[in-house]
Structures are given as C-alpha cells and as structure tokens.
Amino acid sequence: MDLSEQKLLENDFVRLEPLRDRHRGVLRPLADEAELWALTSVRADGVHFDPWFYTMHAATRLDRQISYAVFDKLSGRYGGHTAFLSIVPEHQRVEIGWTWYGAEFRGTHVNPAAKRLMLERAFEAGAERVELKTHGRNERSQRAMEKLGAVREGVLRSQMNTWTAERRDTVYYSVLKEEWPDVRAGLDRRLTAMKP
Template sequence: MALNFNKDQDYILEDDVILIRPLQKDDYINLLPISLNEPETWDLSSKSAAGEEALKAYIAEALAQRAEGKEYPFIVFDKTTSRYAGSTRFYDIQINNDTLQLGYTWYGKDFRGTGLNKHCKFLLLQLAFETFSAERVEFRADNRNKPSIAAMKSIGCTVEGVIRSYMPLRNGGRRDAIILSILKDEWHGSVKESLKSKLR
C-alpha cells in the first residue's frame, strides 16, 4: 500500500499550544527575526537560513521540493506567545516504500526547551502514521548535535547507527550523521501514549 500523502493538500495541525501549517513564500517575514538575530541556529545544520537572502532562498528551495512531492515544509506558530517559533518538514518522502523523514527542524532560542517541540512532533507523527499510514519515520542529525539527539530520543526514537562522513559541512570538513527512527507498530504500541504523557 502506498503512502497516503498528497503534496497539494494543505495539512494544518494544532492543539492548545501550537499551530502547524504549510510554509509559504511570504513566511520569510515571520521567520526573519530568528534569521537575523540568531544565526547560530544553523551552526550544525546542512542548510542555513541565517540572513534575509539566505532565508528567502531556504524557503524557495523548500517550496520547490514540495512542488515535486519530495518534501513538505511547515511553519510552527506558538499559540501561548502568539509568535512564530520556527520551521520543520517532512522530506525524502518515499510513496511506494511508505516511509519519510522528519527534520530540518529549528526554533528560535525562546522556544527551545519549552516543550513546544514535543507538541510539534506529536502532531506530525500522528499525521504521518495515522493519516499517511507511514510504516516508518526516520530522523537524522549531525552526530555532534547532542541537544537534537537527546530531543529525538525523548520522543521515542530508536537509534539505528551512525553514517560516517555522510556529507560535507558548509564551512569545510565532513559530518557524521546519526540515524534514528520510529516504526508504525512502535507508535501505536507505546510511543504515542508515552509522548502524549509528556506534553505540557
């Protein structure tokens, strides 16, 4: 059975803490404060959105990937502060394999460690497993990015291993990537309820 995903549909998710909606071209305005004032946000990321032009290019590329059905980018709105918190996306969407990756996640410093990410991941994993009928959701991160790895483990991801010298770094050298995942049976078996209990 193929992944029940439609690149042309607007998937809008929300609970009492956040609203997640498809990223749009004009959203650079909403994300610009983070882009201009917190460039370190992308220090360990494969793609940077630091600076207005870089942010516009980042969004344009993400939207082009959505148009091809390869990625589906979102913007995240924090309802408790009425501010835009950051962005995330599904990518490497493999319709025939019933799998996708969840990543390119970044938030402004005011939203890190607040519990917002757990709300975001809960809604997106629910969409992936219960609407798209995904069999597997994969996560990747720079193996040096300890906060990101800890966050993925805390939502129920299982570490699968490390791909060495996976890709070049923007400033030279190469990075190792850690691979984690959640399977559909794990989501329905325990991960969903465990993550739900951590929402606050």
C-alpha cells in the same frame, strides 16, 4: 502511504501551517542566529535566509517535501520550521527534518507538540517508518530525539558536507508503526504536564 494533501495540523499547543510566501517575514528574524546553523548542510541566517526559504518553499510547491511554519499557540507567535522530506510512498517511509526553532522556543512544549502532530499525520497516512537524523555532534538534537522515544539506529560516517565544508557524521533515529502507540503515550504525558 499518501501524504500528498498539504494539511494544516494543530493541537492545543501548536499549529503547523503549510509553508507559504507569507511566512517569509515571520521566520526570517527567528533564523538570524548563527548557532542554529553551525552543524547544518546549509545556513539560513542573514543573507542566506532568502535562498534557504526559496528552496523550502519550492520543494513544497513541487511536492518533494511538505514544509511547515510552526505557530506557538501559547505565545501567539511563530516559533520555527519543520518538514516532511524524503517521502517514499512505495516503501511507506518518510523523514521529519529541517526542524529548527528560535532560541526562546527551544526546550519548551513546541517541539514535542509539533512532533506529536507530524508523527500522527505520517502514521495515519500509512507510514510504516518515520526517520529522523542529525549531525553526530548535535547532542541537543540527539537528546530531543531520544526523549521523543525514537530509536537510535546508528551512525553514517562522513555522510554529507556541511556549509563549512566539514564532513558530517549523521546519526539516524526512527519510530516504527508498531512503536507509535507507546511513543504517542509518552508525548501525551509530556504535553499534559506542560499545560499552563
């Protein structure tokens, strides 16, 4: 598996731009919503945005992850952030995570369109398994992963700390290479129905 090339990814709905310093200003106001960070390991609202952005940007520069600013082509505005992380080439495994969107972009075409691009990129690069995970209490995220077609695998109890010092149960999902054609078809049907 080779995800080393940080490619711009796009379809009719969104453009995923590899994270650069120029994205700091457009993502900052989207992140300034306390609800987004209520169940996360770190926060990025208010004064926490610059440290969060620096961490994402540095990890991308050092090839530890590939962060993207998500541009919504239908509205002509940036909508949020997503990333490839936990990239393990020797086991053909990668995680899609650090996904968040501003309030007006949640529940729209943006997330399924972005996931369609990222899953396609991962499997074309040789992935056998794509992982997704979320807080055990993040029901919105769990519903989105299930609607995507990912398989719920189980819960790792007390798996990590959140920024509030709460111990988090983490729910794991995955899409395997052999499942991708059905997942792709489902995403394509959803996106076709969402075309303006």
